[in-house]
Amino acid sequence: MAEAIHYGFMQRALLAGLIIGAVCAVVGVYVVLRGMSFIGAGIAHASFGGVAIGFVLGVNPMVTAVLFCLLVAWGIGAVARRGEVREDTAIGVFFAATMALGILVIGLTRGYQVDLYAYLFGSILAVSPADLWMSVALGVVVLATVGVLFKELLSITFDPEMAEVTGLPAGRLHYVLLALIALTVVLSMKVVGIVLVSALIVTPAAAAYQLTEDFRKMMALSVAAGLFATVGGLLLSYWLNTGSGATIVLLTTAVFLVALALSPRRRRRRSGTPDAG
Amino acid sequence: MNEAQPTVDLRDVTVEFRYHTALEDISLHVHPGELLAVVGPNGAGKTTLLKVLLGTIRPTRGTVRVFGREPWRLGEQRRRIGYVPQRTTGISNFPVRVRDVVMMGRYGRIGVGRRPSPEDHEAAQRAMDRVGIAHLREEPIPRLSGGQRQRTFLARALASDPELLLLDEPTTGVDILASETFYELLDRLRSNGITILVVSHDIGVVAAHADSVACINQRLTLHGRPEEVKSGAVLACMYGPHATFLDHGPVPHMVVGEHVHLRPDEKDGDG
Numbered sequence A: 001m002a003e004a005i006h007y008g009f010m011q012r013a014l015l016a017g018l019i020i021g022a023v024c025a026v027v028g029v030y031v032v033l034r035g036m037s038f039i040g041a042g043i044a045h046a047s048f049g050g051v052a053i054g055f056v057l058g059v060n061p062m063v064t065a066v067l068f069c070l071l072v073a074w075g076i077g078a079v080a081r082r083g084e085v086r087e088d089t090a091i092g093v094f095f096a097a098t099m100a101l102g103i104l105v106i107g108l109t110r111g112y113q114v115d116l117y118a119y120l121f122g123s124i125l126a127v128s129p130a131d132l133w134m135s136v137a138l139g140v141v142v143l144a145t146v147g148v149l150f151k152e153l154l155s156i157t158f159d160p161e162m163a164e165v166t167g168l169p170a171g172r173l174h175y176v177l178l179a180l181i182a183l184t185v186v187l188s189m190k191v192v193g194i195v196l197v198s199a200l201i202v203t204p205a206a207a208a209y210q211l212t213e214d215f216r217k218m219m220a221l222s223v224a225a226g227l228f229a230t231v232g233g234l235l236l237s238y239w240l241n242t243g244s245g246a247t248i249v250l251l252t253t254a255v256f257l258v259a260l261a262l263s264p265r266r267r268r269r270r271s272g273t274p275d276a277g
Numbered sequence B: 001m002n003e004a005q006p007t008v009d010l011r012d013v014t015v016e017f018r019y020h021t022a023l024e025d026i027s028l029h030v031h032p033g034e035l036l037a038v039v040g041p042n043g044a045g046k047t048t049l050l051k052v053l054l055g056t057i058r059p060t061r062g063t064v065r066v067f068g069r070e071p072w073r074l075g076e077q078r079r080r081i082g083y084v085p086q087r088t089t090g091i092s093n094f095p096v097r098v099r100d101v102v103m104m105g106r107y108g109r110i111g112v113g114r115r116p117s118p119e120d121h122e123a124a125q126r127a128m129d130r131v132g133i134a135h136l137r138e139e140p141i142p143r144l145s146g147g148q149r150q151r152t153f154l155a156r157a158l159a160s161d162p163e164l165l166l167l168d169e170p171t172t173g174v175d176i177l178a179s180e181t182f183y184e185l186l187d188r189l190r191s192n193g194i195t196i197l198v199v200s201h202d203i204g205v206v207a208a209h210a211d212s213v214a215c216i217n218q219r220l221t222l223h224g225r226p227e228e229v230k231s232g233a234v235l236a237c238m239y240g241p242h243a244t245f246l247d248h249g250p251v252p253h254m255v256v257g258e259h260v261h262l263r264p265d266e267k268d269g270d271g
């Protein structure tokens, strides 16, 4: 263990892992409680289009991915808000279209396959100093936003109609939440990978949901699970020489299964209370 | 606010959805301190009417004024309205405590980015005391019974010290005693000058507490004093021309058509 820490790439991966673990876990609480898991997956896949554009333009793909994901997230929000298309339908459409766009763009420019693999599935070796700083910056933005808008985000997650009725700008807050998901996806993709990032957003929060009926405790437990999974997963991935994204996600899944086994909610559900867990 | 101005003023309001007209030519005023009961069968447009007053649904035609303004332009003034939505089952597993939910009623007042002040905590506590759930303040929402949850949402509506209360079937799923206590609470709120619109299927209770009753079935079929509630007109509006009251025992029963015995509130499915 000690020797792993001496490698620069490992230090960067672990630092990035701490940020990713915390941010995914915090944003995941809203995603899970609001039933937005599918949006998380949709935006994650859309980031592939952004990455591909970055490759072609010779810009850091994280930069183009941020812009692209924000655009897609807000696009989904705007289409669904007009009420003519259901949100999951909008996601289904955007999801495939942006992925296809990415594949098309990549096909036009050959020679990036190795790099691309890292973006899709995550790699410990992939985190450059620039990527680390980008992740830190995005992470600070996300956590600061959650800190400032804590009660507002709680309110729109609990009951968007009531949030609006009590005088909160519920529509704009929903766009903020979509943006937070987009930023979280992008800051995580180098280590966890586009394909797996939505699992890291959903699973720690889902595990925490099993264990508590208090919102703040749920967030704390989710962060604990997220940090354990990313840091533990990165170390395991180093020792076992396995893909970092897959290792992290399997570790969170293990945490989730343990939480499910220990869950007081589950006991109550058995005794007859329906539960949307 | 001057006394002559109605709190709620609807003129020829029509609401059309894509394939369906929910409300047609509704004209209605509610004056400050008045308790208006809104009755009508399922799908009559009662919830739609409340949403028009909240500004979340805009009428296709007609004019709406709440506190003299168009509801969707109320902005900050929205906090003067307290609302209890009809069904809140979807959020019954959300991990928050009663006191958190009640405080949510004040979020608009507190302002974006600020934390609740001691004054906000007092107001939330007062709202919980008023509806008799102070002992449940630390209880998580998933552990509440349906009726306790309804009272929590009423406390949330009261927490912002509203001048207008819009209540959508607030006593569905609440036991008779709690329901009676609830309407006594409404009486007290009204005598403090709060204007109240309450949607209910509980005609008997409504008759005892409301200043006036509006019977809606897409159109406003009847608007009058509660004494008229037991008249054939209201029953016809709600359950068709063959319905009559059977007035024996403490709870008014009614007969629909020839044989079917129904208590009014049993018309409502899950609640």
Ligand SMILES: Nc1ncnc2c1ncn2[C@@H]1O[C@H](COP(=O)(O)OP(=O)(O)OP(=O)(O)O)[C@@H](O)[C@H]1O
Pocket: B017, B018, B020, B021, B022, B040, B041, B042, B043, B044, B045, B046, B047, B048, B049, B086
């Ligand atoms: N957003 C909407 N889009 C389309 N149609 C709607 C919408 N909301 C309500 N409706 C329709 O408008 C009609 C009135 O609905 P509303 O919910 O106001 O009835 P209600 O009187 O509250 O009934 P209930 O007693 O069952 O609560 C219904 O036919 C309903 O299908």
Ligand SMILES: [Mg+2]
Pocket: B046, B047, B048, B086, B168
């Ligand atoms: Mg209704």
